[in-house]
Amino acid sequence: MPEISEHPLITDSHCHLDFPQFEGELDDLVNRAAVRGVHRMVSICTKLRLLPQVRALAEAHDAIFFAAGTHPMSAADEPLASVDELVAIAKHPKFVGIGETGLDYHYTADTKSVQQTSLRIHIEAARQTGLPLIIHARDADEDMARILREEHKAGAYSCVMHCFSSGPKLAEEALALGFYLSMSGIAAFPKSQSLRDIFAAAPVDRILVETDAPYLAPPPNRGKRNEPAFVADTARVGAEVFGMDYPKFAAQTEANFARLFDKAARWRN
Structure with a gap:
């Protein structure tokens, strides 16, 4: 059983616990997270053929939930998901979101057409299931805004x-x-003030925190492998951005997560 934490409870809303960087240490990882108050995490499956591994993690650990979709950078290389397939997957009691999906024109602009098709499929699955869509957007702001709006x-x-x-x-x-x-963790990097300004202009009741582990570790672990425990470091920066003390900001992000990912909030052993 994870150790009891004296820290405020908080959720890592997006991580990739099936990635090889975490092989063989999930029990320790979950325990390290719990020690810092991170009592819940959503592990994201980025290729549907890998779903069994991600689902197994959620079934083996009370703290782990999962979501699945086709990452936009893989949209041209993986079989196109169907709405029916995503809706069927969503019947699992710990499946809580559709994606990640989206648009990434940084390295894969040549596949923008299939990325857009895949995105629209995932959006329809989100409509039909009532589960939140999880969007990845990079160097595609105009198309992303247009499609989300349409x-x-x-x-x-x-x-x-x-x-x-x-x-x-x-x-x-x-x-x-x-x-x-x-x-x-990007928002916690010293040179990310412009990004922090964007967050500061947003309603605090529309903010979540995440690691995207194993990537993007915030200070003081920048450059190292990220893990769910480190979401607390990003959240402390978030508290500063919104001029709140950490317990209050953590509680706000918990309420936000529960509102958006209500299936996870309602789940019981």
């Missing part, structure tokens, strides 16, 4: 902009649609 007009759905590091216009568009912004 699809929301066609039928409402909920959404989080995971690891948000785009520009202020996309943030404004997402917030106007009722979506959430998730703060990763």
Whole structure:
């Protein structure tokens, strides 16, 4: 059993615990997280063929929930998901989100057409299941804003902009649609003041925190492998951004997570 923490409870809303960097140490990882108050984490499956491994982690650990989709950088290399396939996966009691999906034109702009098709499929699955869409966006702000807006007009759905590091216009568009912004370790980097300013302009009841582990560890562990325990370091920076003490900010992000990921909040052993 994880050790009891005296720290405020907090959730890592996005990590990748099936990645090889964590092989053989999930029990210790979950315990280290719990010691810092991180009592819940959502592990994201980025390729549907890897779903069995991710699902098994959630089934083996009370603290772990999961989501699944096709990452946009893999959209051209993996079989295109279907709405029915995603809806069927969503029946699992610990499956709590659709994605991550989205658009990434940084390295894979040549596959933008299939990325957009995949994104729209995931959006429809989010509509049908009522689960939040988990969006990855990089160097695609204009197309991302347009598609999210078009699809929301066609039928409402909920959404989080995971690891948000785009520009202020996309943030404004997402917030106007009722979506959430998730703060990763990037927001804690010393040179990320412009990003912190974007978060500071957002309603605090629309903010989540995440690690995106094993990537993007915040200070004081920048450059090292990230893990769910470190979400507390990002959240402490978030508390400063919003001028709140850490326990109050942690409680706010917990309420935000429970509102958006209500299936996870309602889950009981």
